[in-house]
Amino acid sequence: xxxxxxxxxxxxxxxxxxxxxxxxxxxxxxxxxxxxxxxxxxxxxxxxxxxxxxxxxxxxxxxxxxxxxxxxxxxxxxxxxxxxxxxxxxxxxxxxxxxxxxxxxxxxxxxxxxxxxxxxxxxxxxxxxxxxxxxxxxxxxxxxxxxxxxxxxxxxxxxxxxxx
Ligand code: HEC
Numbered sequence: 001x002x003x004x005x006x007x008x009x010x011x012x013x014x015x016x017x018x019x020x021x022x023x024x025x026x027x028x029x030x031x032x033x034x035x036x037x038x039x040x041x042x043x044x045x046x047x048x049x050x051x052x053x054x055x056x057x058x059x060x061x062x063x064x065x066x067x068x069x070x071x072x073x074x075x076x077x078x079x080x081x082x083x084x085x086x087x088x089x090x091x092x093x094x095x096x097x098x099x100x101x102x103x104x105x106x107x108x109x110x111x112x113x114x115x116x117x118x119x120x121x122x123x124x125x126x127x128x129x130x131x132x133x134x135x136x137x138x139x140x141x142x143x144x145x146x147x148x149x150x151x152x153x154x155x156x157x158x159x160x161x162x163x164x
Contacts, residue, residue: 043121075147095154117133
């Protein structure tokens with residue numbers, strides 16, 4: 001009887017000690033995760049900035065009017081049903097998109113919208129607002145680069161040479 005009475009608190013102490021060790025290793029886990037990944041989304045800092053998709057880096061170079069004209073034609077057939085340059089529509093206005101997103105992000109959104117909508121916290125927030133997931137328009141990388149040039153030259157960046 002005496003033995004049992006002693007054994008119960010000992011077991012409780014053992015459990016508490018175990019829980020405290022558990023908490024300690026949990027903290028360490030959070031720290032090591034923070035150094036490898038940027039936030040709760042599980043994406044890297046690069047993915048948060050550049051989006052998720054085939055485009056890793058875009059060298060904008062000097063403005064290319066001919067490329068922008070080609071991009072405008074693609075925009076009208078493949079994007080215009082949902083996007084305007086200067087007003088909210090089915091999707092957000094895109095005239096100023098390069099003031100809030102990197103060129104890589106914009107191209108990855110064109111080329112890989114399903115994964116962007118599923119995983120990128122900023123795009124998830126847009127979906128919550130616009131309620132329509134942007135469909136894949138099956139653009140080639142060349143098409144997407146041309147549309148990017150159109151957004152760059154005709155959008156808000158046009159009046160602001162310092163932005164490019
Ligand atoms: C059927 C409608 C639809 C079409 C077509 C469409 N989009 Fe979208 N787009 C959206 C919606 C809605 C969002 C907001 C995110 C979401 O809900 O998926 C969005 C988001 C975006 C974003 C992110 C904007 C931001 O603020 O980060 C970019 C860039 C974009 N679209 C570019 C394009 C381009 C370029 C095309 C044409 C190749 C295109 N979209 C075609 C509906 C569309």
